[in-house]
């Protein structure tokens with residue numbers, strides 16, 4: 500049985516490798532940001548109304564270490580500066596969600612995007628009746 504690879508097999512394999520690469524690009528600042536905001540707002544939307552002290556400490560640590568490790572240096576620097584001006588509010592689901600909404604709106608403003616109405620955070624992130632699973 501022949502084990503040689505034909506020219507046509509090689510070019511098919513190169514084309515499929517190239518196609519795989521195009522479908523598996525590393526995250527850029529936009530895709531990373533969109534995914535990161537989804538995680539943050541969703542975590543806030545499911546945070547307790549009345550968190551125990553340990554839950555508050557855990558969330559404060561999560562947000563702080565998130566900021567320390569966010570893999571976009573200028574995003575991280577501005578986010579940390581914003582946190583110095585207004586430390587994260589972990590007292591309740593509403594306080595945390597609104598705090599995050601304000602931080603996100605600061606980035607929206609910097610990027611020339613419209614501000615999000617922070618009274619709608621729960622509708623967007625947890626209870627939109629138009630969506631199947633909320």
Ligand SMILES: Cc1cc2nc3c(=O)[nH]c(=O)nc-3n(C[C@H](O)[C@H](O)[C@H](O)COP(=O)(O)OP(=O)(O)OC[C@H]3O[C@@H](n4cnc5c(N)ncnc54)[C@H](O)[C@@H]3O)c2cc1C
Nearest residue numbers: 528529532533535536573574578600601603604606615620
């Ligand atoms: C901490 C952090 C800092 C960032 N800093 C920068 C930066 O300095 N420069 C930069 O170019 N990019 C930055 N980004 C990325 C940027 O914010 C966007 O995520 C990215 O531009 C993609 O935008 P998008 O249109 O997909 O919507 P996104 O801004 O990612 O928003 C996703 C969805 O969240 C909802 N949403 C929008 N605003 C709010 C809000 N205020 N509260 C609740 N929900 C909201 C909307 O439904 C929107 O579709 C940062 C991201 C993070 C997480």
